[in-house]
Every structure is written in C-alpha cells, then in structure tokens.
Amino acid sequence: MSFRSYRRVFLWCIGTLIITLAVFNTTSPESMTRINHSVIESIAVPRDKGHSKGDDNGYVPHARGHTLSPESGHVDLARGLQDETTAASFAETTSAVSTPPLESVTTHNFRRRYVLPIKTRMGGGSNSQFEKFKKAVVFSLLTNSTLVMPPFFLHGGHVLGFTSDHIRPFNETFDVDFLAELLPVATVEHFKDICTKHNTIVTGWNVTSINYNHTSRFLYGNIIGIELPSDDALINFDFGCSLDDILLTLRNKRCVALSMDSVLGINIPNEKREQMLTTVSEHLSRSPKIKHAVDHISGTICPEERYLAFHWRNKSTEGPCFFGREHRDDECATAKKVVRELADLAADAVSDLMKREHIKCIYVACPLWSLEIVDVLSERLPRKNIYISEDLYISPNYKPLLDDYYTLSLVEQEIAYRAAIFVAAGYSNWSDFVSEGRKAIGRTNYNIRELAKIPDDVDKMMI
Structure with missing residues (x-):
C-alpha cells in the first residue's frame, strides 16, 4: 500500500473517531438533561385550527x-x-x-x-x-x-x-x-x-x-x-x-x-x-380508519345542522342489573329508581342547554344497558333529533366497525370529538379522554354533574 493510501486511511479513522465522540457527547446524561x-x-402548544372553516360543528381535521x-x-x-x-x-x-x-x-x-x-x-x-x-x-x-x-x-x-x-x-x-x-x-x-x-x-x-x-x-x-x-x-x-x-x-x-x-x-x-x-x-388522534368512517357517518347526524354529543353511563346498575350476578334484584330495583330520577335531571339540563345554544340534534353515546336515557330525552326532544349508534348509516366497508364494541367506542368518541358541544358523563375515562382532546383545540365541554347540579353526596357511580 502506498504512503498516500496509508494517509487516506489514517485521516478516515481520525474523522470517524471525532464524529463518534461528538455523538457520544450530545447524548450523554448531562447533555440530555x-x-x-x-x-x-x-413543548409544542396546541395549534391554531382557525385557518380552516371546518364543518357545521366547527370541526377541522387534523x-x-x-x-x-x-x-x-x-x-x-x-x-x-x-x-x-x-x-x-x-x-x-x-x-x-x-x-x-x-x-x-x-x-x-x-x-x-x-x-x-x-x-x-x-x-x-x-x-x-x-x-x-x-x-x-x-x-x-x-x-x-x-x-x-x-x-x-x-x-x-x-x-x-x-x-x-x-x-x-x-x-x-x-x-x-x-x-x-x-x-x-x-x-x-x-x-x-x-x-x-x-x-x-x-x-x-x-x-x-x-x-x-x-x-x-x-x-x-x-x-x-x-x-x-x-x-x-x-x-x-x-x-x-x-x-x-x-x-x-x-x-x-x-x-x-x-x-x-x-x-x-x-x-x-x-x-x-x-x-x-x-x-x-x-x-x-384516532386512527385514519376510524376518522374516515366518521367522515361518512357525520353527514347523517342531523344533516347541515350543529349537534351536541352526550355521554351517558351509569355504573351503579351495571353489576346488579346487567352482568348476571344472582340475588341482587332488590339492589337493582333501588338503583334503577335513583338513576331514573337522575336521568330526569340530566335530560332537563341537556335539553335546556340545547335551547340556549340553538342546537336541534343530539348524539347519545351510551352502553346498551343505559338506553333508557333515550326515552327520557324523548319526553323533551323530538325522537327524530336524537341519534344513537343504531341510527348511524354507514357503508358496508365500514360496517364491521359498528359490530365490534372496541371500534364502536372509538367511532363514538370521534363523533363526540367533532360535536359543537360535548356533555361528559360524571366520572368516566371515556368522557375524560374526549374532553381533554377537545380542550386541547379549544372546544366547549360540560360535565353532566355540574350541568345538572347533581348534589355532591350523590354516589359518583350513579351518574
């Protein structure tokens, strides 16, 4: 090997050593601190989404x-x-x-x-x-x-x-x-x-x-x-x-x-x-598949109108009434009576809010065993203006999403995320996740316990 070749190899080794030491230094604990x-x-702050008009509810895609x-x-x-x-x-x-x-x-x-x-x-x-x-x-x-x-x-x-x-x-x-x-x-x-x-x-x-x-x-x-x-x-x-x-x-x-x-x-x-x-x-943000599905769905929820989304979940009746536990009929009956009273308070508060905000339609996200809230709301609002998952129209390509309770939950969260106003359940990680995502982009949220003025001594499992 000629002197020139040795010199070239030597300089390459020196250069590699310098680069390695530089990388090591920039990733040391001190520099990472x-x-x-x-x-x-x-840390990045929430973006201003005002550059795009969005839909009737003010929703702007990410x-x-x-x-x-x-x-x-x-x-x-x-x-x-x-x-x-x-x-x-x-x-x-x-x-x-x-x-x-x-x-x-x-x-x-x-x-x-x-x-x-x-x-x-x-x-x-x-x-x-x-x-x-x-x-x-x-x-x-x-x-x-x-x-x-x-x-x-x-x-x-x-x-x-x-x-x-x-x-x-x-x-x-x-x-x-x-x-x-x-x-x-x-x-x-x-x-x-x-x-x-x-x-x-x-x-x-x-x-x-x-x-x-x-x-x-x-x-x-x-x-x-x-x-x-x-x-x-x-x-x-x-x-x-x-x-x-x-x-x-x-x-x-x-x-x-x-x-x-x-x-x-x-x-x-x-x-x-x-x-x-x-x-x-x-x-x-929810996956593109979920967002694409809701793109197709959202136009069927009170077309050309703003809507309110309401998450209703009552945990106190889930155990004694719906999960097959034995010898709890009395407990179930008692819980249902209290929940019905709370549902009336909630429905009054939500319908009053809709009147104040000039919103005609509502999407209700709730478990199958809590659908009684729809009957309660129907005493105050036209049933045709109340939407639940069974009312959603979706193309056959996306139909499996509504048949699976995990992906249905994601679809309903995206619907709630896009609503003009969201009313969260009293104590719910489901509601919290939607509320926090909306809060990050400046959307309006309410909590049903505060909106309906539910007394503090009412068990949080009830509403």
Whole structure:
C-alpha cells in the first residue's frame, strides 16, 4: 500500500473517531438533561385550527405535518399490524375495512433509548389505558426516548382471562403518523428485535413485584411474545424525584419498560406538566380508519345542522342489573329508581342547554344497558333529533366497525370529538379522554354533574 493510501486511511479513522465522540457527547446524561429541560420549556402548544372553516360543528381535521422519511432523519422500520397474533384475531372482525399501513418510525441512533409502556395491574378498561398512556408519552419526551407503541387490552380480560382476542394493536386505535410528529415512535416488533430480558429494565413509581410478575408472565410473555426481565430488574423511582435523577438512573440503558399504572412522579411545575399533557392529548388522534368512517357517518347526524354529543353511563346498575350476578334484584330495583330520577335531571339540563345554544340534534353515546336515557330525552326532544349508534348509516366497508364494541367506542368518541358541544358523563375515562382532546383545540365541554347540579353526596357511580 502506498504512503498516500496509508494517509487516506489514517485521516478516515481520525474523522470517524471525532464524529463518534461528538455523538457520544450530545447524548450523554448531562447533555440530555439540558435537552429535556428545554423540552419542558418549549413543548409544542396546541395549534391554531382557525385557518380552516371546518364543518357545521366547527370541526377541522387534523393538519398533517411533514412527511416522515429517511431524508428527515426517520426510517420506516415495518408495515402492517403490530404483531401477527393480534393481526389474525383482529382481521376476523375488520376484514372488510381497509387498514392504512403502520408507519413504524424511529431514529437510527446507536444510543437511542426505547420506552415500552406496560400494564402492571390486570384491571382497567381501554380508556383507562389511554389516559395512562399519555403519561408514558410525557415520560418519553422528557427522557428523549423513542416511544414503543403498545397494544391495548379490552375491558374485562382480567376477569375472563386474557387471550390474543383481548388485544388491539396501536395503529387500529391512534393515528401513528400524527403522534410521530411529536416524538419518535417504534413498533413492538422492533422493540423485540432490539431489546431482550438481559438489556431491559422495568421502571415506574410504586410498582410491586407481585403485580409485575403476574403481568409479565401472562400478558407480555405468553401473549405478546416480549420476554421481560425478572423483578430483579425492577427500579422504582422516588415520588417527587427530579428529571436529573431519572436520567442518571437511565444512563446507558437502551431498553426501558415503563409501568403505565404508575403516577408520573417527576418533579416538574404543574403548569408545564399540564401543558405537556394537553399537547399529548392533541396528538392522540384516532386512527385514519376510524376518522374516515366518521367522515361518512357525520353527514347523517342531523344533516347541515350543529349537534351536541352526550355521554351517558351509569355504573351503579351495571353489576346488579346487567352482568348476571344472582340475588341482587332488590339492589337493582333501588338503583334503577335513583338513576331514573337522575336521568330526569340530566335530560332537563341537556335539553335546556340545547335551547340556549340553538342546537336541534343530539348524539347519545351510551352502553346498551343505559338506553333508557333515550326515552327520557324523548319526553323533551323530538325522537327524530336524537341519534344513537343504531341510527348511524354507514357503508358496508365500514360496517364491521359498528359490530365490534372496541371500534364502536372509538367511532363514538370521534363523533363526540367533532360535536359543537360535548356533555361528559360524571366520572368516566371515556368522557375524560374526549374532553381533554377537545380542550386541547379549544372546544366547549360540560360535565353532566355540574350541568345538572347533581348534589355532591350523590354516589359518583350513579351518574
């Protein structure tokens, strides 16, 4: 080899070393602390949607941002549903629905950290998981991590016994591209390729070994195929710990499983915390498939008119009246009597609000066992102006969405999200998720307990 060739190789090695040291320095815990304190200060605020007229209810579809591509520093890692087991089970109910491809994006950085949100408690419905997932997004933003998009578990799986039929993939629920405008994201399959039980730690606040081991063994190991470490790798953060403390704990940790069932115990100003949660709420938009379906549906809900959406759920009658428990007839009768009285108060308040706002039509989202509210509202409003899921007209291509209670719930949430006014149930994660998404874009919300002036001593399970 000539002197010139040796010289060229030597200079290439020196250049590579300099670049490597620069990357290492910019991703050190100290520099990440600087980066993420700036995240707290400069996290994106909700966008001004006033540039578009929108529909009669003022709804404006989410604006699309930049296109994710290798040129912009993001790489498409996989397409299709998150895992084959879930895809197979889901295909049975949505085979007629065209599913947009899942753009699994992340940054190609050898020091990139991955955060996988996990359940560490068996109970909780899907909307409870959605609310907790928001905190995992905030955690990923603060720690400059790639967020792994987890599957969600259907309500009741902890009672019936979780199987693949109780799991729904992330991209069937939320708009992946829109979330990826906020932070880097990756699929569960990619996490499996990168992370093992040997290089993953489990973190959170007040996570118990008993709950973690049960969840790890049954949900993630047996059903999803993610081999999580033993509870020896469990690290609980102190409540009120600083971001610096967390970054120090996560130093050189590439794979992190974060308990979604923990509170977000980081010591950051409440105003900044709420600002970040609001921004996350704005970016958790329902999947394109759901939004396309509601595009077809919304024109059939009081055409050319504004509408109010009302979520009605009474939890006090669910157990004794509808879930097949024995010897509770007296309890059921008592609960129904109280609920009917509360339904009258609620219907009066909602119909008065509609009159004040000059709104003729209402969409009522409620479980099948709570449809009595429709009869109560019909005493005050023309029945033809009251819409429920059975009244929705939808093309055959989207019909499977209404036949599946998980996707029907998402459809109804999108209908409520687009309404001119939304009246939330008293205590409900379903309502909270819709209200927070609407609040992020400046939409009007009411809570039925406040609107109907329900006394504080009335059990929150009643209304």
